[in-house]
Amino acid sequence: MDITYTAEECAFRDEVRRFLRSRLPADIASKVREGKRITREDYVRWQSILAEQGWFAVHWPKQYGGTGWTPIQRHIFDEEYAAAHAPYLVPFGVSMVGPVIIKFGTEEQKQRYLPRILSQEDWWCQGYSEPGAGSDLASVKTRAVRDGDHYIVNGQKTWTTLGQYANMMFCLARTDPAAKQQEGISFLLIDMNTPGVTVRPIITLDGAHEVNEVFLDDVRVPVENRVGDEGKGWTCAKFLLTYERTGIAGVGHAKQALAHLKDVAQRQTANGRPLSEDPVFRARIAEVEVDLMALEMTNLRVISAAQNGGVPGAESSMLKVRGTEIRQAISDLLRRAVGPYALPFLPEALEGGWDGAPVGPAHAAPLSAQYFNRRKLSIYGGSNEIQKNIIAKMILGL
Amino acid sequence: MDFSLNDEQRMLDETVSRVIREQYGFEQRRGFAGEPGGFSAANWSLFAELGLLAIPFAEENGGFGGGGAEVMIVQRAFGRGLVLEPYLAAVVLAGGLVERLGSPEQRERLLSPLLAGKSRLALAWGEPEGRYDHRTVTTRAERDGDGYRLSGHKAVVLHGDSADRLLVTARTAGGPADRDGLSVFVVDPAQPGVGVRGYATIDGLRAAEVRLDGVHVGADARLGPEGGAADALDAVMAAGCAALCAEAVGAMEAACELTLDYLKTRRQFGAPIGRFQALQHRMVDMRIALEQAHSMAILAACSLNLPAAERDRRIAAAKVVIGNSGRFVAEQAIQLHGGMGMTDEAMVSHLAKRLVLIDHHLGDADFHLGRFAASGDDDLRTDKLVPASRFSHSLRGSGR
Known part of the structure; x- marks a missing residue:
């Protein structure tokens, strides 16, 4: 039993971190950090940089332009990716249809579509x-x-x-x-x-x-x-739903959001002191943080099993349920952290390049909208109730 | 990163699991509970013969040099069987403290009989006003000739009424909550001035209130430096919490298994009640809680050799998750068993009581959440929860 990363994995983490630090465009990272809307051009520009590095199709086999990384390396990449405020990786080509074409497509389909996913020609x-x-x-x-x-x-x-x-x-x-x-x-x-x-x-x-x-x-x-x-389309659809699900917990995103929450709590004031020193709010942050630690360890158990050749099945459903609950809990605390300044809503303030005067602290501007946006997490990708049905059937045999 | 057991650990798991399965049935357990001390002397001897009592001790002290992972394996199996014997109290807590603080002579004198199953120790750390804080100690130890005179009230001493030696925390200096000035003394409960009032606990174990009224002990009764026991106490409490986490995981597993079985066999409205989605989702929530708890028990077991601040941060987090998920599983297990879950006859009610009350041993979820929240504002690094290789040698489960 050993819950540490190997020296090679730590070196890999450093390499990923260095790459993100030097190549992730600063204007895109600040949009993500400030909760601003990402444009099509932002996505394409950044994903092209990833592709040029050979790190876009993270989980494809090497022969098709993938990285050949292990599940643990992919997990490390996900964590560093989120921590660097890189934008949401649009999954529909690279993570969804790509693997389906690799698995079920004809040679012609592979040759036609896979390179165009890597080159960002197709969205x-x-x-x-x-x-x-x-x-x-x-x-x-x-x-x-x-x-x-x-x-x-x-x-x-x-x-x-x-x-x-x-x-x-x-x-x-x-x-x-x-x-x-x-x-x-x-x-x-x-x-x-x-x-x-x-x-x-x-x-x-x-x-x-x-x-x-x-x-x-x-x-x-x-x-x-x-x-x-x-x-036989349902076979493809099902494959897609079970493919590469170890990242589904969203641990990297959750950690980044929690770090942001702590930062916001330090900048907000309550009773003449930083909100981060308020015992009630501090306890609320601690509650979500310990839950996130448990999720991370559970995710690592699943990833480690995948590393040893196991195929994560309904465990992914547990990760999805807990991961989305925790991310929603953090977005709830972020909104609550800014108190009355959760109320003003200036849609234009969420666009990159807007240089108007914010109402209240700038960090408050996107938080309510984000909270409502994150309600989708427990609905999409198979609602959390559907995930529980899957667990009941596949794991519990009910 | 490897969550699998090595060959020795697997053998240990098989051995202890078999003992619990074959010799610790729920009906047998009722018999054990009726014996003096509230557990089976024969089982205790058996555990000694199997070497279970020697697992966490260093080889120089007659042990096997096991670490957090080995104790986790034992305690998880014990949790499944709701084991009554004082493994936590005597081996992990009191034995652990002797090993950390005792001189070679004291270790020989106290640990040899403990490991052989011939002596039972208990750790009297709690006090009526101290709640869960082991550093809040008002019991005094005053110099008396070449020894000490102890006075005070130690509260809810786990298995304190069956121990032949008590390890008592007392203050040789400082105010009630000071870190310095804490000392540990070995006390014979039979000696004049010691009052032990034993009682049953609602989770099926035994505990005692211990009153010390000017009890004289020699200088050789003091374990470790005068006033300098705090670090060792912190470490032993951490090890105790990790052991409780593992036990809770075993009890949660058993509660989940029994409940799932009940859902599949109990019929109402012409169908097994496990067909009903409302109950399925409760059962799924129990299972998710169990997995989160299991993850944190592993984290706790693998964190005992870290620097104290990081160790205690992780232990606190683990105890919070265990406390919350244990209570959740307990409440749901009773609910899904319906009236049967309310009966003394059903094992699930005993599992539920132990799970809820584990939270009252060595600090509950609120206590540990407070400790966790106070554990520093350092920013959350991506590699923070499972740190990099600088800890790898000490984090391996097998080493002490």
Whole structure:
């Protein structure tokens, strides 16, 4: 039993830290630190730097341009990445469709799409959820009807994150309406510039344009854009849901948020003293910190098992539930830390380059919006209740 | 990073788990509880024969040189069986203090019979006004000839009524909460001026109030330097907390297993009650709590040789998580067992009592949360919780 990192792993951590310090653009890091909105150009610029270093497709096999890192190295990278205030890594190409294409795609699909993910030429979005298919994803109704060398696709997708920037979408569509629910679904790659694709923004409760509706009206999709066999799309979808889930706990993000919380608590004043010295608030921070320590150790147990060849199954669901609960708890404390200055809402103050006068302390500006934004954590990626159903079934046998 | 057990640890785990499984059934345990002292003398001898009592001691003291990981293995199995014997009190706490503070002669005199199962020690650290703080000591030790005269009241001394020697913390100098001036004395409970009032605890163990009324002890009864016992006490309390964390994990495992089994067999509305989602999610929450607790028990076990400040920060964190998750699992286990969970007949109610009351041993979640919160404002580094290789040699579970 040994809970320390090896000398090689520590050297790796130093290397990652050095790289992030020297190559992460300062303007992007400050946007992340200050809770400002990240633009498409910011994402592409930073992800290109990562790709140039060979560190963008962290978990792909080496032959496709991945890093070949171990699960522990990937964990270290995640931690340092978040600590450096690097922006959210848009996962839809590199972490989602990429691995599906590597696993189930044809040689042509691999050669066409994988390099374009690395080069940032393609921005992918996810066409999974529909108005009638949320937690019950297998009930998707979007239809793909064969017409010679094409499918004619009709339907509506929703909650399409950053779909406004995407030129490609991977999509679950029903190719056999007569089959049982999880059969008859196919995994299609759709060019967003095809006639019949319409993207409409959904503004969320924090005022952000992060998600969209995507309407598909008689969209012609070449048959060669299907990944895997016809009717076997659910296999791809399931693979994607279990692939590379050791990072799902979000320990790095949580640690960065906790450090920010401590910083804010030092800068706020309560009863003439820093809020960080207020016994009640201090105890609240301590509570979330010990929970985070327990989550980190649990995550390391799962990662260490993966390092030794184990495949994390429903353990990922535990990590997702606890990780999201803790991150939500921290965002709750961040909002509470600024007291009445949680009230003012100046959407323009969240844009990079805004040079107006803030209302109250500048660090207070994004905190309420972020708190509301983080409510999504326990909903997306399989709601926490769905995760509990998975644990009940897979681990407990109920 | 490796969370697996080595071959020796695996053998230890198999041995102690088998003993608990085969010789510590719930009905047998009722019999043990009825023996004098509230536990089985035969079991204690068996533990000695198996070498379990020698595990955490250095080889020079007749031990096996085990560390946090080995004690964790033993205590986790003991937690599963709700073991009554005074392993924590006699071996981890009192024995640990003798090893840290005693002269070679004192170690020989006290540890040899302890390891052989022939003597039982208890550590009298608590006081009525001290709550969970082992440094708040008003019991006085005044110079008396070439020895000392002890006076005071030691509270809730775990297994204090069955011990043949008590280790008593007393103040040789300083005010009630001072770090300096704390000393430890070996007291024979049979000697004049010592009053021991033993009683049952609600979690199935025994404890005692110990009154010292001008008890004379010789100079050789003092363990370690006069007034300089605080560091050793801190270390022993940390080891005790880690042992309790492991025991709680074992008890939580047993409570979760029993509850899951009940959900699968108890039928209502024409179906096993485990079909109902409200109950499934409670059971899942118990399981998640157990995993978090297990993680922290490992962290505690692997942190005992760190510098004191970092050791105590982690121990405090572990005890908070264990306290909260233990109580949660206990309450849910009773709830999911319905009326059966309320009965003395069901083992789950005894597991629940132990889990809730573990929080009252060596500091509860609030106490340790306060310690954790006071443990410094140093910024949170990414490698903070599991520090880098400079600790690696001392962090390995096997070394002391």
